[in-house]
Amino acid sequence: MGVRERRPVTSVDVAKRAGVSQSAVSRAFSRTASIAPGTREKILKAAAELDYRPNRIPAIMLSGRSGMVGVVVGGLSNPFYAGALEHLVCSLRERGLQVLLVHVDDALTLDDALEQLLGYRIDAVVTALAIGSKAVAKALDALRIPVICFNSRLTGQWISTVSSNNRAAGVVAARVLRERGVMQPVWLAGALRNAASVARGEGFRRGLGAMAGELVSLQGADTYESGYDAVSAMLLRGVRPDGMFCSNDMMACGAIDALCERAGLSCSRDVMLLGYDNIPQGAWRAYDLTTFDQGVGQLVKTACEVLANALEAGGEPVSQNIVIEARLVERGSTAGG
Amino acid sequence: MGVRERRPVTSVDVAKRAGVSQSAVSRAFSRTASIAPGTREKILKAAAELDYRPNRIPAIMLSGRSGMVGVVVGGLSNPFYAGALEHLVCSLRERGLQVLLVHVDDALTLDDALEQLLGYRIDAVVTALAIGSKAVAKALDALRIPVICFNSRLTGQWISTVSSNNRAAGVVAARVLRERGVMQPVWLAGALRNAASVARGEGFRRGLGAMAGELVSLQGADTYESGYDAVSAMLLRGVRPDGMFCSNDMMACGAIDALCERAGLSCSRDVMLLGYDNIPQGAWRAYDLTTFDQGVGQLVKTACEVLANALEAGGEPVSQNIVIEARLVERGSTAGG
Numbered sequence: 001m002g003v004r005e006r007r008p009v010t011s012v013d014v015a016k017r018a019g020v021s022q023s024a025v026s027r028a029f030s031r032t033a034s035i036a037p038g039t040r041e042k043i044l045k046a047a048a049e050l051d052y053r054p055n056r057i058p059a060i061m062l063s064g065r066s067g068m069v070g071v072v073v074g075g076l077s078n079p080f081y082a083g084a085l086e087h088l089v090c091s092l093r094e095r096g097l098q099v100l101l102v103h104v105d106d107a108l109t110l111d112d113a114l115e116q117l118l119g120y121r122i123d124a125v126v127t128a129l130a131i132g133s134k135a136v137a138k139a140l141d142a143l144r145i146p147v148i149c150f151n152s153r154l155t156g157q158w159i160s161t162v163s164s165n166n167r168a169a170g171v172v173a174a175r176v177l178r179e180r181g182v183m184q185p186v187w188l189a190g191a192l193r194n195a196a197s198v199a200r201g202e203g204f205r206r207g208l209g210a211m212a213g214e215l216v217s218l219q220g221a222d223t224y225e226s227g228y229d230a231v232s233a234m235l236l237r238g239v240r241p242d243g244m245f246c247s248n249d250m251m252a253c254g255a256i257d258a259l260c261e262r263a264g265l266s267c268s269r270d271v272m273l274l275g276y277d278n279i280p281q282g283a284w285r286a287y288d289l290t291t292f293d294q295g296v297g298q299l300v301k302t303a304c305e306v307l308a309n310a311l312e313a314g315g316e317p318v319s320q321n322i323v324i325e326a327r328l329v330e331r332g333s334t335a336g337g
Numbered sequence: 338m339g340v341r342e343r344r345p346v347t348s349v350d351v352a353k354r355a356g357v358s359q360s361a362v363s364r365a366f367s368r369t370a371s372i373a374p375g376t377r378e379k380i381l382k383a384a385a386e387l388d389y390r391p392n393r394i395p396a397i398m399l400s401g402r403s404g405m406v407g408v409v410v411g412g413l414s415n416p417f418y419a420g421a422l423e424h425l426v427c428s429l430r431e432r433g434l435q436v437l438l439v440h441v442d443d444a445l446t447l448d449d450a451l452e453q454l455l456g457y458r459i460d461a462v463v464t465a466l467a468i469g470s471k472a473v474a475k476a477l478d479a480l481r482i483p484v485i486c487f488n489s490r491l492t493g494q495w496i497s498t499v500s501s502n503n504r505a506a507g508v509v510a511a512r513v514l515r516e517r518g519v520m521q522p523v524w525l526a527g528a529l530r531n532a533a534s535v536a537r538g539e540g541f542r543r544g545l546g547a548m549a550g551e552l553v554s555l556q557g558a559d560t561y562e563s564g565y566d567a568v569s570a571m572l573l574r575g576v577r578p579d580g581m582f583c584s585n586d587m588m589a590c591g592a593i594d595a596l597c598e599r600a601g602l603s604c605s606r607d608v609m610l611l612g613y614d615n616i617p618q619g620a621w622r623a624y625d626l627t628t629f630d631q632g633v634g635q636l637v638k639t640a641c642e643v644l645a646n647a648l649e650a651g652g653e654p655v656s657q658n659i660v661i662e663a664r665l666v667e668r669g670s671t672a673g674g
Contacts, residue, residue: 029456056456057403061394068437068457073423077617082419086410089440098453101408101438103426116435119366119393120405224621257622280414284561285594286623 009052018046029054030096060121068100069307070117072110072127076103078222078250080277080296081128084150087300088126095304097123104129111139118143124307127152133193146310146318148303151294153195157317160310162303164294164326166196170203172328173245173274176290178211180272180336182243185215188230188255190222190247197222197247200276204245216241220251227254235263241271249275249282249291256287256333267333278329288332298324346389355383366391397458405437406644407454409447409464413440415559415587417614417633418465421487424637425463432641434460441466448476455480461644464489470530483647483655485640488631490532494654497647499640501631501663503533507540509665510582510611513627515548517609517673519580522552525567525592527559527584534559534584537613541582553578557588564591572600578608586612586619586628593624593670604670615666625669635661 011025018025020043027033028043046052060066069092076082089099100122102113114125124146129136140147141156151163177185187204190197205212216239220226227246234241235258246252252275259265259273267273267288275282275291282289302322310318348362355362357380364370365380383389397403406429413419426436437459439450451462461483466473477484478493488500514522524541527534542549553576557563564583571578572595583589589612596602596610604610604625612619612628619626639659647655 054452054456055458057394057398057458061398066394071438076413076419076423077416079414079416079419082413082416086413086440089438093440093450093453098457099438100405101426101436103423103430113430115366115391116430119391120435121392121394224617228622253621253623261622280561281618284590285565285598286590 009050011052011054013050014043014047014052017050018043026054026059064121065123066121067096068098068120068122070102070114070122070125071099072102072104072113072125072129074104074129075222078248078277079279079281080248080294083279084128084296084300087296088303091300091304092126095308110136114139114143123311124148126150126303126307144317146307146313148307148310150299150303151196155319157319160306160318160320160322162299162306162322162324163196164292164299165323166199166326167203167206169276169292169326169328170200170205170245171207172203173200173292174204174207174209176274176328176334177243177245177272178208180243180334182272183214184239184241184243185211186218186234186239186241186244187215188218188220188227188244188246188251190220190251192219194222194247200245200247220247222248222250224250224254227251228258229254231255231258232262235259240265244271244273246273246275249277249279249289251275252289252291252333253281253287256289268335269337272336273333276326283331290331290334291329292326293329294326295324346387348389348391350387351380351384351389354387355380363391401458402460403458404433405435405457405459407439407451407459407462408436409439409441409450409462409466411441411466412559415585415614416616416618417585417631420616421465421633421637424633425640428637428641429463432645447473451476451480460648461485463487463640463644481654483644483650485644485647487636487640488533492656494656497643497655497657497659499636499643499659499661500533501629501636502660503536503663504540504543506613506629506663506665507537507542507582508544509540510537510629511541511544511546513611513665513671514580514582514609515545517580517671519609520548520551521576521578521580522548523555523571523576523578523581524552525555525557525564525581525583525588527557527588529556531559531584537582537584557584559585559587561587561591564588565595566591568592568595569599572596577602581608581610583610583612586614586616586626588612589626589628589670590618590624593626605672606674609673610670613663620668627668627671628666629663630666631663632661 011022015022015025027035028040104110104113126148128150137154137156141158147159149161152161218230220230256267275289278291278293282291306320348359352359352362364372365377441447441450463485465487474491474493478495484496486498489498555567557567593604612626615628615630619628643657
């Protein structure tokens with residue numbers, strides 16, 4: 001049956017063998033507690049001899065805190081989210097926290113997933129769901145544990161957000177295109193409920209100023225295919241852009257391929273094009289994409305700090321909203337010529 | 338402080354309010370147990386009124402089984418692994434199992450990570466680490482819980498493997514190139530300790546038959562950049578291939594870009610090229626890559642079945658080795674002309 005029955009050795013046995021107190025054994029197996037190196041070594045030796053495995057379950061039972069954070073992801077097919085998850089797992093672990101990972105397709109499955117996680121007494125939730133709705137915010141807030149969201153407009157007593165400055169980046173994208181003499185700008189928006197995309201588009205329109213009247217807006221869905229399809233349809237309608245801002249790099253790669261394959265247009269000889277996220281694929285030679293780097297390391301580090309603050313608040317709700325500047329990374333797709 | 342203290346409602350309170358037994362409340366909150374729909378509804382209503390949250394911790398304490406599976410990943414920057422993780426999380430959840438996610442950089446950090454996971458009484462480990470060593474196998478086997486590895490040569494009493502038929506695919510890659518009249522074949526190997534890459538290379542060499550004498554072997558490291566660099570160096574040495582097999586798609590994309598940018602060679606006009614994994618980026622128009630599809634859905638489904646069998650073995654070690662055929666996906670990079 002269970003693991004426990006085959007290993008009935010407890011911390012008391014280890015303490016006895018090592019000639020120390022039981023609390024010293026607990027401290028030896030904690031990542032955060034302090035203990036004299038010699039004592040630790042003695043305990044680890046005794047534990048190895050007895051084949052002892054520390055058990056966190058009784059402590060979870062007593063404290064109601066598990067040291068586990070529920071991480072909710074929606075789409076790992078975007079390398080930006082896969083990279084963010086990798087950073088997050090490492091950063092949380094450095095703080096002695098483990099990741100209980102949940103994948104949800106939409107708000108409908110989120111409720112059920114969260115209910116399951118709560119049974120494990122998770123201490124907090126971190127989510128990078130691109131979509132947000134009032135229903136999602138309500139479900140998260142009802143957990144009454146700290147919730148940290150990336151690039152989200154979700155609000156709630158228990159909800160903090162860490163976002164890149166999407167609107168400001170949109171303004172910068174417009175400035176880059178205007179400075180290079182673009183006459184026919186195109187905006188390729190992400191999924192409808194993607195708050196970050198909405199803010200990027202608002203900034204872009206604002207940055208275009210008087211030229212906003214010329215703007216052609218396309219509707220994408222955050223994927224490569226949606227970028228490829230939206231641009232193909234635009235070309236069929238006879239629109240010939242000389243500048244584009246795409247709400248993320250996945251769609252930007254699709255846009256570049258459609259411009260080339262459907263109309264023989266090259267970035268940047270014919271079209272100046274910018275994306276967002278700085279995914280590794282944007283730097284691949286076939287794309288050489290100018291983009292905005294959200295600084296995923298900084299986003300994750302900040303999220304972990306907000307989380308630590310919230311956990312220290314001792315059960316009181318904490319809500320912080322932190323904005324990080326995105327950095328323009330210029331590559332061939334806006335180099336011209 | 339903790340979550341528990343703010344929610345002292347127990348299943349006994351819910352049972353009383355709903356007028357049912359405590360075990361009915363437990364069944365109502367279990368994904369697998371059966372219960373009459375009417376009873377379940379009554380219990381959920383009572384639970385909502387009392388703001389009751391089920392607690393799995395006492396059951397973990399008693400049974401020594403947590404319903405959590407430790408999933409160890411090494412490199413989510415390869416979309417193949419990110420996709421596999423997404424599938425795995427969903428498949429495990431359908432079986433009522435949660436994922437405790439661990440990221441390790443190398444075998445050195447694995448031990449420490451596993452020790453942490455054991456404290457949570459995980460029921461099993463699933464790993465897609467590309468690298469494998471005797472030290473890793475020993476550390477995993479010592480856990481004495483079921484371990485399932487993807488594309489691995491790790492062996493142990495408790496270790497099962499689910500792999501695609503890497504060697505057979507290598508033979509097929511050679512056949513494709515021979516049939517199309519390739520005279521100068523090149524093999525681009527993955528990281529040194531990547532067992533799957535070694536098997537693919539062996540199959541390729543074997544499939545080339547008499548032509549194996551002409552084979553040029555390059556050493557990559559599984560990444561786009563390593564493929565780009567290895568092919569660039571080869572071109573500098575004056576080698577002009579007309580056929581290439583790359584151990585994975587990431588390196589294949591790098592190879593295609595280097596062939597084009599460094600020597601003006603196009604796939605497939607000048608070079609027939611195959612990769613492995615069928616990552617989404619291989620299908621992007623700039624690459625249009627012929628590749629082998631490991632059938633990640635099938636790999637994950639099989640791994641979950643092996644896992645379920647092993648969990649049912651009731652604490653006895655189970656070791657299965659299952660091989661799945663990879664499917665050739667032909668695209669432009671081997672179309673010629």
